[in-house]
Amino acid sequence: GIQVEQSPPDLILQEGANSTLRCNFSDSVNNLQWFHQNPWGQLINLFYIPSGTKQNGRLSATTVATERYSLLYISSSQTTDSGVYFCAVVEAGGNQFYFGTGTSLTVIP
């Protein structure tokens, strides 16, 4: 199956700082999503972004499908942004989602 790698694995930020999380995948995809798993364990949809750029408040995401990566930008981070961020992809022609290994983000006040 497709390999999905995320970097960095861990990130600690001061409140108010900006950050970029990366998701690399080893093959063509026809679906890519970013999720936030909050400290209570809930998986929250952030973006459905198989290609292009989207923005939602302080968060934005860009997927460059031809180069097999996606970026999640968090601006003016808040303590409530803490948690684990996952990307998940569906390989082109595939029938299931593969999750990346996640980036654990801690935002300190």
Added chain:
Amino acid sequence: DTAVSQTPKYLVTQMGNDKSIKCEQNLGHDTMYWYKQDSKKFLKIMFSYNNKELIINETVPNRFSPKSPDKAHLNLHINSLELGDSAVYFCASSQVGTAFYEQYFGPGTRLTVT
């Protein structure tokens, strides 16, 4: 309105017991999934059902058996529970059809086997 719901949220049981986790989605999606999240937070698919038919069955012990009475429900039954089954189990749903669309997750069920 809860889109994908799971019950119970917590499940503590002893080795050897049989237990079930229920999942329901009210999004009208045609495909439902079960995932297992291990202690290192890695999420891996276990099963996928499309319109009540099994389409994905990853390498999972046959003690785990999914059942889909209709396309809004996908339950997970586990026989003869083992310590290694302790994990968080997530149900999810999406609309597939000719393309894969967004997945939505339930709140998870934390299973602890003692």
